[in-house]
Amino acid sequence: MSQHFLDQFLFIALPYVCLFTFFLMTIYRYRVQSFSYSSLSSQFLENKHHFWAVVPFHYGILVITAGHLLAFLIPRQLLAWNSVPWRLYVLEISALAFGILTLIGLVAVIIRRFTNSKVRMVTSPTDWMLFFMLLVQTASGVSLALFYPWGSSWFATNMSPYLWSIIMLAPDVSYVAAMPLLVKLHVVLAFLTIGFFPFTRLVHVLVIPNPYLWRKTQVVRWYSSRSRKA
Numbered sequence: 175m176s177q178h179f180l181d182q183f184l185f186i187a188l189p190y191v192c193l194f195t196f197f198l199m200t201i202y203r204y205r206v207q208s209f210s211y212s213s214l215s216s217q218f219l220e221n222k223h224h225f226w227a228v229v230p231f232h233y234g235i236l237v238i239t240a241g242h243l244l245a246f247l248i249p250r251q252l253l254a255w256n257s258v259p260w261r262l263y264v265l266e267i268s269a270l271a272f273g274i275l276t277l278i279g280l281v282a283v284i285i286r287r288f289t290n291s292k293v294r295m296v297t298s299p300t301d302w303m304l305f306f307m308l309l310v311q312t313a314s315g316v317s318l319a320l321f322y323p324w325g326s327s328w329f330a331t332n333m334s335p336y337l338w339s340i341i342m343l344a345p346d347v348s349y350v351a352a353m354p355l356l357v358k359l360h361v362v363l364a365f366l367t368i369g370f371f372p373f374t375r376l377v378h379v380l381v382i383p384n385p386y387l388w389r390k391t392q393v394v395r396w397y398s399s400r401s402r403k404a
Contacts (some may be wrong), residue, residue, distance in 0.1 A: 231279025
């Protein structure tokens with residue numbers, strides 16, 4: 175298999191298959207199995223380790239995702255920001271810190287699910303596959319930050335145009351063909367995760383409880399057996 179054919183498959187055919195699967199199955203699952211749009215949290219089974227695992231993971235992944243999105247939407251503004259060295263350093267160090275935070279949280283999530291028998295019983299094979307994909311994806315992202323620095327700049331100059339070419343139905347693999355293998359792995363895993371997204375618990379991020387933002391405060395009262403006896 176030639177390198178040209180492999181690049182065409184990985185960076186043209188695979189992205190469209192994954193994106194098509196994402197949109198089709200996400201809509202199908204919402205219409206047919208809307209009750210499954212849940213994180214299926216295991217917090218009620220075990221809360222202490224759950225907190226210290228999920229909180230860093232969520233904060234880290236949200237910031238990293240937002241950073242990728244901004245680099246995709248406003249690459250020119252990002253390059254202008256990076257033109258000042260100290261601002262580039264702040265951005266790169268912050269991205270690395272949140273990447274490591276995400277990795278630590280994800281590792282803690284996996285350890286918790288593996289070591290706690292109750293939580294392990296409610297973890298499906300799909301969950302384990304998702305955790306593995308996220309672990310490799312996060313680890314590869316941290317590795318990129320360490321071994322191929324200034325990622326915010328080369329993302330803006332290479333990855334953003336490539337992704338826009340995919341969206342505009344005019345894919346141009348020349349932006350990624352010459353990139354290091356670790357970068358290509360990171361990109362391929364990102365598309366595979368998107369394609370796998372509708373089959374996992376990740377779909378709960380699409381259902382944001384907006385009414386909670388303006389709902390009136392609710393008063394919750396707890397009654398213990400001791401207070402009832404009194």
